[in-house]
Amino acid sequence: MRFTTHLLAGLGFLTFTSATLVHADGVSDEGYDVPPGWGLPMEQHNFGTFLVDRLEYAWTDENEEAVVWDFQGWYGGDFQRVYIKGEGENEQGDGEDAEFESLEVLYSHLIADFWELQGGVGYQGGIASSDHPERTYAVLSLLGTMPYSIEIDTSLRVSDEGDVSASLEAEYDVRVTQRTILQPRAEIEVAASDVKAFGIGEGLNSTRLGMRLRYELTRKFAPYIGAYWEKQYGNTADMTREEFGEVEGTGVVAGVRMWF
Amino acid sequence: MASSSTVQTLSRRQLLKVASALGLSTAALGLRPAWASSAGLSNIYPQGVEQGNEISLTVRRESLPIAGKMGKPITLNGTSPGPLIRLREGQDAVLKVTNLLDEETSVHWHGLILPPEMDGVPGVSFAGIAPGETFTARFPVIQNGTYWYHSHSGLQEQLGHAGPLIIDAAEPEAFTYDREHVLLLTDWTFEDPQDVFRHLKVAEGYYNYQERTLADFFADVAENGFADTVAQRSMWERMRMSSRDIADVTGSTYTYLMNGHAANDNWTALFKPGEKVRLRVINGSAMTYFDVRIPGLKMTVVSADGQPVQPVPVDEFRIAVAETYDVIIEPEGDRAYTVFAESMDRSGYARGTLAPRLGMVAPIPPRRKIADRGMEAMAAHGGMDHSGMQGMDHSNMQGMDHSGMQGMNHSNMQGMDHSNMQGMDHSGMQGMDHSGMQGMDHSNMQGMDYPGEQEPTPESRTTGLLPVGTAQPGSRYDQAGIGIDPSERRVLVYSDLKAYTPWPDVRPPGRELELQLTGNMERYMWSFNDKTFSEVNGPIHFEHGERLRLIFVNNTMMEHPIHLHGMWMELENGAGKLIPRKHTLNVKPGERVSALVSADAPGSWAFHCHLLYHMDAGMFRVVKVA
Numbered sequence: 001m002r003f004t005t006h007l008l009a010g011l012g013f014l015t016f017t018s019a020t021l022v023h024a025d026g027v028s029d030e031g032y033d034v035p036p037g038w039g040l041p042m043e044q045h046n047f048g049t050f051l052v053d054r055l056e057y058a059w060t061d062e063n064e065e066a067v068v069w070d071f072q073g074w075y076g077g078d079f080q081r082v083y084i085k086g087e088g089e090n091e092q093g094d095g096e097d098a099e100f101e102s103l104e105v106l107y108s109h110l111i112a113d114f115w116e117l118q119g120g121v122g123y124q125g126g127i128a129s130s131d132h133p134e135r136t137y138a139v140l141s142l143l144g145t146m147p148y149s150i151e152i153d154t155s156l157r158v159s160d161e162g163d164v165s166a167s168l169e170a171e172y173d174v175r176v177t178q179r180t181i182l183q184p185r186a187e188i189e190v191a192a193s194d195v196k197a198f199g200i201g202e203g204l205n206s207t208r209l210g211m212r213l214r215y216e217l218t219r220k221f222a223p224y225i226g227a228y229w230e231k232q233y234g235n236t237a238d239m240t241r242e243e244f245g246e247v248e249g250t251g252v253v254a255g256v257r258m259w260f
Numbered sequence: 261m262a263s264s265s266t267v268q269t270l271s272r273r274q275l276l277k278v279a280s281a282l283g284l285s286t287a288a289l290g291l292r293p294a295w296a297s298s299a300g301l302s303n304i305y306p307q308g309v310e311q312g313n314e315i316s317l318t319v320r321r322e323s324l325p326i327a328g329k330m331g332k333p334i335t336l337n338g339t340s341p342g343p344l345i346r347l348r349e350g351q352d353a354v355l356k357v358t359n360l361l362d363e364e365t366s367v368h369w370h371g372l373i374l375p376p377e378m379d380g381v382p383g384v385s386f387a388g389i390a391p392g393e394t395f396t397a398r399f400p401v402i403q404n405g406t407y408w409y410h411s412h413s414g415l416q417e418q419l420g421h422a423g424p425l426i427i428d429a430a431e432p433e434a435f436t437y438d439r440e441h442v443l444l445l446t447d448w449t450f451e452d453p454q455d456v457f458r459h460l461k462v463a464e465g466y467y468n469y470q471e472r473t474l475a476d477f478f479a480d481v482a483e484n485g486f487a488d489t490v491a492q493r494s495m496w497e498r499m500r501m502s503s504r505d506i507a508d509v510t511g512s513t514y515t516y517l518m519n520g521h522a523a524n525d526n527w528t529a530l531f532k533p534g535e536k537v538r539l540r541v542i543n544g545s546a547m548t549y550f551d552v553r554i555p556g557l558k559m560t561v562v563s564a565d566g567q568p569v570q571p572v573p574v575d576e577f578r579i580a581v582a583e584t585y586d587v588i589i590e591p592e593g594d595r596a597y598t599v600f601a602e603s604m605d606r607s608g609y610a611r612g613t614l615a616p617r618l619g620m621v622a623p624i625p626p627r628r629k630i631a632d633r634g635m636e637a638m639a640a641h642g643g644m645d646h647s648g649m650q651g652m653d654h655s656n657m658q659g660m661d662h663s664g665m666q667g668m669n670h671s672n673m674q675g676m677d678h679s680n681m682q683g684m685d686h687s688g689m690q691g692m693d694h695s696g697m698q699g700m701d702h703s704n705m706q707g708m709d710y711p712g713e714q715e716p717t718p719e720s721r722t723t724g725l726l727p728v729g730t731a732q733p734g735s736r737y738d739q740a741g742i743g744i745d746p747s748e749r750r751v752l753v754y755s756d757l758k759a760y761t762p763w764p765d766v767r768p769p770g771r772e773l774e775l776q777l778t779g780n781m782e783r784y785m786w787s788f789n790d791k792t793f794s795e796v797n798g799p800i801h802f803e804h805g806e807r808l809r810l811i812f813v814n815n816t817m818m819e820h821p822i823h824l825h826g827m828w829m830e831l832e833n834g835a836g837k838l839i840p841r842k843h844t845l846n847v848k849p850g851e852r853v854s855a856l857v858s859a860d861a862p863g864s865w866a867f868h869c870h871l872l873y874h875m876d877a878g879m880f881r882v883v884k885v886a
Contacts, residue, residue, distance in 0.1 A: 038386075039387075044792065049463075
């Protein structure tokens with residue numbers, strides 16, 4: 001709407017009744033002639049928050065267990081913000097340290113009422129260990145809310161090797177009671193080329209559908225339980241099979257969502 | 261009391277606290293203020309009174325019990341909300357404000373007509389009052405009635421930096437009464453106001469525990485059928501909005517106070533049966549609209565925003581943030597009455613008791629259920645028959661396709677606002693009847709093809725403006741607003757307000773200035789014309805001496821109480837010569853409201869939405885009269 005208005009201001013309006021008598025904005029551009037030393041009556045404030053959307057323990061149908069996390073923090077004003085996003089896991093009992101599936105720092109700009117365009121850099125790999133392959137990448141994201149209040153985070157990534165991949169995450173909140181919220185969740189990953197080191201194949205990599213039921217003890221602290229189903233496809237699935245892994249699986253999770 | 265030192269004030273405050281704890285009135289303690297008349301005017305306001313030729317206010321932050329818990333409000337002369345300031349019409353007011361906070365403060369005398377440098381808005385009227393400094397406001401008092409004062413610095417108002425300001429009339433008023441009480445309504449939170457603001461910015465709906473749930477959905481399905489319910493809900497879902505978004509900040513954090521007392525404190529105002537009692541009701545809240553009623557009593561509204569109006573007997577009135585209403589009641593018998601001020605979203609209430617003696621109680625009515633916002637708020641386009649509709653707001657629609665429509669009947673439409681539409685395609689319409697439409701505003705539309713649509717009226721052909729006092733098409737002055745059932749009881753509406761006598765300036769407006777009230781709920785950005793204060797680089801200009809029409813078009817789904825400093829706004833509610841004037845106008849969602857202003861006060865003035873967090877988020881402008 002903001003941009004619509006800007007656009008329209010430049011195009012001139014169709015006027016019917018009294019609009020011709022109305023200055024388009026009612027505001028001139030000469031600034032405020034207040035004496036030096038007076039502050040502005042209203043300042044724009046910066047805010048920040050840090051959301052741990054998922055911090056959960058997962059049990060898979062193959063008797064594997066893992067700690068999984070997914071966080072997102074931001075600081076800034078109405079239009080410009082700095083984001084940090086991270087997703088990762090630590091598979092239990094595999095002798096390896098935790099890894100970040102993604103850890104990103106992004107500059108974010110509000111481009112429409114419900115949408116932010118974000119750009120930045122990311123890292124994939126182990127946390128302070130060489131247990132996992134590593135790469136860095138540039139990332140472009142579109143974060144926002146679709147009609148029907150579906151929360152979307154979609155990203156396009158180009159790695160330091162030039163490998164291109166994309167992901168889409170969608171969440172939707174169903175309010176069961178004032179504090180109980182059921183959240184279906186979907187994730188899709190695609191890649192433009194095979195990247196063997198990361199077990200990524202060209203085309204559709206994987207989908208993951210989940211459902212979480214959280215109880216907001218406070219708005220900021222909500223334990224939850226949930227379940228998911230995931231499946232790999234194409235070359236990605238083939239690579240997993242070569243390593244004798246499963247390409248389809250389910251799991252249950254218990255965790256907590258919190259923000260500060 | 262005139263120039264009471266801080267020490268005296270504190271000791272009196274402690275006395276008052278003890279008195280209040282014992283359920284005694286100030287009169288019972290022999291602390292009846294000097295101005296109390298022999299008619300037994302006492303106990304008018306429990307936080308004390310300051311009056312005289314010179315009044316001192318000391319602003320500090322201190323711990324005080326609120327609703328049985330310790331809070332840390334901003335106090336004025338030791339109380340929060342502050343003492344009643346009582347002035348007399350015709351006097352020269354001298355108000356000395358000493359800042360003992362560790363941050364800047366200010367006091368704005370809300371509703372008073374005074375020189376711009378005395379208006380108390382940092383950055384607009386003056387530099388603000390630095391810690392340790394004293395600012396003296398001096399101005400001639402040229403009006404009378406019920407007003408209030410509050411900080412205009414940051415979010416201090418939320419911390420209780422507010423109080424009533426009463427000006428006694430020089431001449432006899434249009435009505436008589438035997439006794440008066442001030443009812444100052446406020447919303448208190450034990451949270452830091454900065455945290456409240458951050459919660460609103462970060463998490464939409466943070467304070468709303470009355471959202472629609474699955475149970476509401478199934479109840480609606482049972483009542484209206486599956487298809488209708490899904491259609492209704494999906495309209496809201498599509499817009500990413502909540503129909504239960506009535507209040508941004510609710511009773512989940514607020515304790516609603518009447519004269520600083522929570523509902524359970526049972527603050528009591530005394531009367532003698534048979535007396536005519538004037539209640540001066542002030543909404544000094546940061547964010548809360550109240551619906552006020554006294555079960556068992558008719559209230560006669562005699563004044564709005566301090567200005568006398570033709571008496572209107574009502575059972576209930578909605579008071580927007582920053583408005584004041586004076587009502588006359590005539591309680592009878594040896595019984596108590598509950599003064600019930602329910603928050604608009606029904607999440608809580610302030611309450612007091614009117615009784616012939618202390619210690620009495622009357623039943624507290626149950627709260628109503630929260631209402632869902634309807635069509636008028638949702639800027640949508642449902643159904644094909646629009647006849648008889650009023651005040652539709654189609655702003656923010658995009659990509660509407662009306663092709664292939666047939667036989668649309670738009671007769672009797674009023675006040676459609678199609679501003680900001682994009683890319684409408686009306687091709688292929690047949691047999692549309694737009695007869696009887698009035699005042700459609702299609703400004704800002706893009707790419708519409710509507711040739712020969714509207715014949716200007718004879719009036720608009722000459723001046724282009726509606727005649728003086730004409731209610732704007734799209735206004736809903738005959739409706740009290742969301743959550744009010746007019747069949748339940750008689751509720752005050754804006755079309756009831758008629759000035760007691762005509763105001764002097766009867767000139768027609770020379771021009772119109774239209775302002776869109778805009779917002780982004782998700783980001784908690786609030787603005788005029790889609791620009792927050794920090795995005796504009798200059799004031800709104802009024803020419804000194806001009807008469808102009810301000811038009812507010814609410815493109816949001818929230819109510820906004822719009823306040824102009826320094827000048828009255830004469831509400832064009834169809835009252836003809838008896839056009840009422842106000843300092844704060846409530847604009848309902850989707851509504852189009854107009855007011856005439858005589859730009860007779862040179863200088864810079866604040867102009868803003870009086871919802872505190874809306875203002876601070878950017879719904880603020882400077883008006884420069886020159």
